[in-house]
Amino acid sequence: MVNSKTLSLGALFATVGSVIAQSAPGFPISNVQATLGVSFGSNVVSPAGELIPRGDTANPPNLTTPVFNTAGRAILLMVDSDVPRNGSRIELLHWLATNVTLSNSTAINNQTALVVPGNPEAPYRQPSPPVGDIPHAYTFLLFVQPLGFRFPEAFTGVLQSRVPFNTTAFVAAANLSTPLAANYIRVQNLTGTPTTTTFPPARPTSGSGNNGTSSPTPFPGAAPALVVGGGALFWGGLAASVVAGVAAFAL
Template sequence: AQTAPGFPLQGVSQTLNVSYGSNVVSPPGELIPRPEVANPPTISSPTFTPAGKAVLFMVDTDVPRNGTRIQLLHWLVSNVTLSAGNGTSGALSIPSTAEATYRQPSPPVGDIPHHYTFVLYPQPADFAVPAQFTDILQTRAGFNFSAFVAAAGLSNPLAANYIQVQNLTGVSGTATTFPPPAPTVSPTSSGPAQFPGAAARTAALGGGKLMWAGVATAMVVGVAAFAL
């Protein structure tokens, strides 16, 4: 799978190449030390063509809050293009001016590894952040990926990938109780994606089933304490 377990979009067939320094994320879901993800990664996609623009997302689906797990938007940037002279490698040019600038993965100390999913969508000519999501670009926590995609009229994704990051900084013998991991979800069809100037790409559905990894006594955790 190119997206994380429990992510609301499943069945993306194309892998988005994500690199943190010299570390090329492979396979999808690689566990990366937190210090290595301080800066935005470089991203490429062999399926990307120079005929249009794209929208890039990075979303954490494991943020603990009030006894459950919610989404947090780590990165949202539009007007992504193919870097000049890099048509073969598919290296992407990502504008520094973003709707939501890159935020380093910083799970709460001692929590489970958090899953951070990257998704690249073809950008419609009239793309704009839906009005109901303008505030979430600042608060980040409580993001709803599926609702945003639907409201923005985005088509099926071009490619995706994900990483895992765990924060073990200063972990001691005193454990903090966190909510159980988010359940996996039934996959959302991603169908064939048509990028301007490119052939249709087919993304097959992936299987999914609900399962809870365990039960824990939950505590209320403030937004400032996690995934900042």
């Protein structure tokens, strides 16, 4: 039975009119229909791609979605697609959480808060691009979590090292469909003194590909309620991540 907090696909399509890519330009997944609500404190990301002061990103953002069944679970990704390495730009995993659910708070403007477990597979890491580099793009993606989901063994190592990450390969290995919702921010590090003035060119922002063509669907399965406080997400108990590799490449 579809819960009242679930936005119907028909209403969603009527709202967006056509396919809108809410992921960063050039990101490998671009066929996303709905906008994932992202807010850092009182700063609500709007429009997608807003340049956010790095200081505002110290804590994980609050997330909301218009397309979610309250009986379902989701997988959340946050990926930096502009990390400089060996003369090119690669991906770094900033956040990965399974078993994401909806809060019990009342939906506002068809947006309901998401609850991320306190022990995610890859705890949130603050955006920290190298000083002197271009603004980095950080894409947030929300996927349906398949029934009986098992984390792909080939990706357990990157949960610690964070880099290099491959979103396309992870989506395929995890058997994920088209994201339900997405959004992205840009962050530039203006603190300190640059340790280098040579950075790779910006990555291409056109001709990006897709991962799948299926339409967003309500989540299947059932999930117990998680800790919620006043409609805000409860972020207690985030485990410290193990930093591997050169610091500039792990930011």
